[in-house]
Amino acid sequence: MRAHVETGEVVSIIPSAGREAGSSDHTLNPALLRSNLVVGFGATDSEDVHPFFTLRSQLLKHVRATDQRFFAIASTQPGNGKSHVAINLAAALSRIHPTVLIELDLRRPSIGRTLGLSPDHPGIEDALSGAASLQETAIRIAGTRLTVHRVRDPQADPETLLASDRLRELTRAIHDADDRPICIVDTPPTVIHDDIMLIAPVIDGVIMVVQEGRTSKRALVNAIKSLSPTPVIGSVLNRSISAPLQTADYAYYYNPMEQRQPA
Secondary structure: OEEEEOOEEEEOOOOOOOOOOOOEEEOOOHHHHHHOOOOOOOOOOOOOOHHHHHHHHHHHHHHHHHOOOEEEEEEOOOOOOHHHHHHHHHHHHHOOOOEEEEEOOOOOOOHHHHHOOOOOOOOHHHHHHOOOOHHHHOEEEOOOOEEEEOOOOOOOOOHHHHHOHHHHHHHHHHHOOOOOOEEEEEOOOOOOOOHHHHHHHHOOEEEEEEEOOOOOHHHHHHHHHHHOOOOEEEEEEEOOOOOOOOOOEOOEEEEEOOOOOOO
16 A cells, blocks of 8 residues: 655554543644654544554554554664654554553653653653652543653663563553553664663564664664564564655555464
């Protein structure tokens, strides 16, 4: 399927929505979304959003086949477009299914800025440290079925937070929510530190975003090996070889990985 978006051509094959005590609602600014290329909340007849609908359909097919609901969006290096994919895929999913977007790129967070979320609200790092509850870090996007847990303040040394039992407890609480949300996790690049390896055990599957001209085959193979036994269930190729998210050359191709059957 082919579709044209504001940033160029996209080709693809690829929680709780119920209100919780302590969570807050946020009304999105359409002008800010446009400037940050967030198209997943756009009009259904807009060509911009159709590629993410296709990504959504492919992921829902995987969910129905496996009953898995926790997925990481990852890349081998910064600037490949993983956060852009995570935000827009979560937005598209939330139109038809309860969805949670969690930011676990604690060193280089961007979701709060991209969506215009208040810096005064506790962040997911506060829940991981025990300074706030999961409900207190939840930001519900008004008029949608999307709940966001973003990072408020960048963390220079997040290993302790990511290695704690709190991460598993928090993700389990989201997984066990009555409305059975699908969770999209924006993760750190695989070549920077070992953060993603600390996150991988709580993830059902990974979608890798790679960029033409920047992501080497060796880096991708090493990333897949480092994530094991958490499977890479698909890859998204960003065709742009210029500045990410800035030109009409920005595009995606989604390739679902063949699932191996247990021996």
